[in-house]
Amino acid sequence: MAVSVDEAVSPGPVRDHRPPGRRSTGRGRVVIEVAVLAVLAAVMLFPVLWMIETSIKENRDVYAIPAKFFDFTVTLDHFKDVFVASDGGPTTLSGAFLNSVIVAGVSTVLATVLGVPAAWAYSRFSVKAKKDQLFFILSTRFMPPVVVVIPIFLMYRQVGLFDTKLGLILIYTAFNVPFTIWMMKGFVDEVPAEYEDAAMLDGYTRLQAFWKFTLPLLLPGIAATAVFALIFSWNEFVFAIFLTSSDAVRTAPPAIAGLIGGTTVDWGLVAAASIVFALPVLVFSYLVRKHLVAGVTLGAVRR
Amino acid sequence: MAGIEVTTLHKRYPDGTVAVEHVDLSIGDGELFVMLGPSGCGKTTTLRAIAGLERQTSGDIRIGDTLVNDLSPGERDIAMVFQFYALYPHLRTRDNLAFPLRAEGLPKAEVEERVAEAARLMRLDPLLDRRPHRLSGGEQQRVALARALVRRPRAFLMDEPLTNLDAELRADMRTEIKHLQGELGTTMVYVTHDQVEAMSLGHRIAILNKGRVEQIGTPLEVYDRPASLFCAAFIGSPPMNLIEVELADGKLRSKSGLALTPPPNLPRDRSLIAGVRPEALEVTEPGAEGSVPGRVVSAEWLGDEIIYVVDHGDQRDVRVRMPLNVRFAADAPVGLRHTGGPPPVYDASTEELVA
Ligand SMILES: Nc1ncnc2c1ncn2[C@@H]1O[C@H](COP(=O)(O)OP(=O)(O)OP(=O)(O)O)[C@@H](O)[C@H]1O
Ligand SMILES: [Mg+2]
Numbered sequence: 001m002a003v004s005v006d007e008a009v010s011p012g013p014v015r016d017h018r019p020p021g022r023r024s025t026g027r028g029r030v031v032i033e034v035a036v037l038a039v040l041a042a043v044m045l046f047p048v049l050w051m052i053e054t055s056i057k058e059n060r061d062v063y064a065i066p067a068k069f070f071d072f073t074v075t076l077d078h079f080k081d082v083f084v085a086s087d088g089g090p091t092t093l094s095g096a097f098l099n100s101v102i103v104a105g106v107s108t109v110l111a112t113v114l115g116v117p118a119a120w121a122y123s124r125f126s127v128k129a130k131k132d133q134l135f136f137i138l139s140t141r142f143m144p145p146v147v148v149v150i151p152i153f154l155m156y157r158q159v160g161l162f163d164t165k166l167g168l169i170l171i172y173t174a175f176n177v178p179f180t181i182w183m184m185k186g187f188v189d190e191v192p193a194e195y196e197d198a199a200m201l202d203g204y205t206r207l208q209a210f211w212k213f214t215l216p217l218l219l220p221g222i223a224a225t226a227v228f229a230l231i232f233s234w235n236e237f238v239f240a241i242f243l244t245s246s247d248a249v250r251t252a253p254p255a256i257a258g259l260i261g262g263t264t265v266d267w268g269l270v271a272a273a274s275i276v277f278a279l280p281v282l283v284f285s286y287l288v289r290k291h292l293v294a295g296v297t298l299g300a301v302r303r
Numbered sequence: 304m305a306g307i308e309v310t311t312l313h314k315r316y317p318d319g320t321v322a323v324e325h326v327d328l329s330i331g332d333g334e335l336f337v338m339l340g341p342s343g344c345g346k347t348t349t350l351r352a353i354a355g356l357e358r359q360t361s362g363d364i365r366i367g368d369t370l371v372n373d374l375s376p377g378e379r380d381i382a383m384v385f386q387f388y389a390l391y392p393h394l395r396t397r398d399n400l401a402f403p404l405r406a407e408g409l410p411k412a413e414v415e416e417r418v419a420e421a422a423r424l425m426r427l428d429p430l431l432d433r434r435p436h437r438l439s440g441g442e443q444q445r446v447a448l449a450r451a452l453v454r455r456p457r458a459f460l461m462d463e464p465l466t467n468l469d470a471e472l473r474a475d476m477r478t479e480i481k482h483l484q485g486e487l488g489t490t491m492v493y494v495t496h497d498q499v500e501a502m503s504l505g506h507r508i509a510i511l512n513k514g515r516v517e518q519i520g521t522p523l524e525v526y527d528r529p530a531s532l533f534c535a536a537f538i539g540s541p542p543m544n545l546i547e548v549e550l551a552d553g554k555l556r557s558k559s560g561l562a563l564t565p566p567p568n569l570p571r572d573r574s575l576i577a578g579v580r581p582e583a584l585e586v587t588e589p590g591a592e593g594s595v596p597g598r599v600v601s602a603e604w605l606g607d608e609i610i611y612v613v614d615h616g617d618q619r620d621v622r623v624r625m626p627l628n629v630r631f632a633a634d635a636p637v638g639l640r641h642t643g644g645p646p647p648v649y650d651a652s653t654e655e656l657v658a
């Protein structure tokens with residue numbers, strides 16, 4: 001222990017004694033760092049950039065060889081095609097987006113409504129075999145969806161949940177509740193129980209005390225947790241493709257995947273649909289970013 | 304205002320921990336009653352049971368003439384101050400104070416009047432428009448106290464309210480709490496593990512150990528005649544010297560030959576331990592009358608006094624409190640003698656006071 005502390009401390013003074021002449025190497029290092037990072041960023045972001053380009057290119061530019069990076073005609077037709085069918089009505093894709101909104105939204109709300117009070121209870125009360133219960137709750141997340149999807153498919157067919165939005169909502173909720181309980185329990189632990197005690201002495205019931213005092217302090221944590229749950233449900237692919245068959249129920253991820261695989265692929269449409277699909281999560285995360293940071297770092301900065 | 308009566312209290316948490324084994328307390332109306340004990344002895348649990356925040360496994364709690372076992376905390380008409388002050392973080396001082404009154408549904412004028420009164424008592428006027436995070440620890444504590452007293456409850460419960468303050472502020476607040484309690488005449492149960500705090504505050508002190516009451520008494524009684532070896536070792540700084548003694552020719556004698564005046568009615572045929580306060584011993588020149596030979600092991604200067612640790616040929620060294628004008632060097636040969644009256648004597652096997 002002592003050794004590692006010494007090691008951790010020693011670079012400080014060394015840096016302080018660095019002669020001024022060596023600053024230029026410092027600057028050179030910055031240049032190299034920036035260059036390396038820029039190259040990495042370009043490589044990482046290239047697919048995204050290419051997707052954005054493809055979504056606004058005319059079809060003939062999409063298939064042009066050699067590929068056109070800059071000198072193409074900009075068009076928004078692909079985006080229109082995502083929502084408006086050739087007969088002027090809504091497309092199946094737009095229906096899929098609506099399904100995604102409903103399924104992801106409702107399952108996130110359900111998971112939050114069930115998970116937050118459960119987390120509060122686990123944090124505040126002595127429960128028999130609390131650790132075992134919490135481990136069991138977590139263990140339901142151990143198996144990846146692909147492993148359980150077949151038995152669930154069979155069960156759903158039996159009970160009539162196959163190819164229903166309710167079925168998807170239930171399975172996403174079941175996956176998000178454990179996550180919500182675990183995340184939120186950490187946040188509840190951080191809020192001193194004395195607030196509730198004090199409120200109870202002031203004449204409130206335990207539930208009122210939770211509602212009026214603890215819950216407002218949990219909001220950043222709830223926002224962070226809900227965003228993660230929302231992203232999971234919104235992006236989920238395996239359950240969505242196995243447990244749905246009709247266009248009326250299908251969510252966006254399998255619907256977009258369905259665009260690929262015919263004899264010809266309308267890459268412009270695929271790219272535009274993907275962007276429309278990615279945008280809500282980006283925008284939503286951006287809007288709640290303050291809460292996200294506050295939520296994720298809550299444990300680190302308090303007391 | 305009301306006294307508090309706790310009978311055969313027992314609390315076992317669902318995980319099996321027995322926090323309170325058996326506690327009986329009879330706290331008088333208007334009394335400042337201190338519960339003192341080491342960490343984990345069940346002080347907080349007892350206090351929370353009185354407040355109604357924790358349901359006892361068995362036993363009865365009465366506040367005034369009312370049996371409160373089945374009353375919710377809000378119905379018990381008591382106020383509690385926590386170690387962590389639990390001021391509502393989103394409310395300004397003014398609203399933190401008014402909060403319990405508004406919860407009760409008092410008319411606005413009365414709320415304002417009572418808040419003003421509490422603010423005056425705790426000198427909070429300049430702080431009324433601040434939120435808790437802009438108050439220092441001491442200020443937060445004063446707000447927490449003020450919030451307890453606006454309600455004019457039948458009793459105050461305090462759970463180590465000064466632990467988070469630095470030493471100087473703690474001493475000030477101690478005086479302030481004592482003064483305030485005297486002024487208002489409201490029953491107060493004060494929990495602490497700091498014996499100095501207990502001694503200086505309490506009308507009476509209950510010493511708890513492992514979920515049981517070891518002794519209840521005034522600070523003086525508790526100091527002079529600790530009811531058990533546990534209390535003897537817990538109270539006082541440095542604590543009592545516990546010396547194995549035997550009754551021989553009208554004196555209590557330790558193995559080293561140190562002679563103590565025996566208390567009357569000492570039972571026979573038991574191994575005895577005498578509790579001797581450091582100030583009831585004296586370090587003398589070697590060979591002084593009535594002294595046994597010894598050697599100074601170490602000396603601690605405390606500013607206004609010196610604590611000598613003296614080896615007098617017994618198993619355990621003793622601590623002796625001496626004024627500054629008498630000085631002995633470490634390792635010096637000295638004499639040791641007893642100067643006080645009869646010390647409390649304990650049975651070595653039951654660890655209880657026998658005389
Ligand atoms: N909610 C709980 N569940 C289980 N055991 C508990 C709970 N609260 C306290 N205990 C246990 O009960 C015992 C008494 O706890 P309590 O908080 O009353 O001690 P205390 O005298 O207030 O100590 P301290 O001076 O450290 O505050 C301890 O052993 C503690 O671990
Ligand atoms: Mg405690």
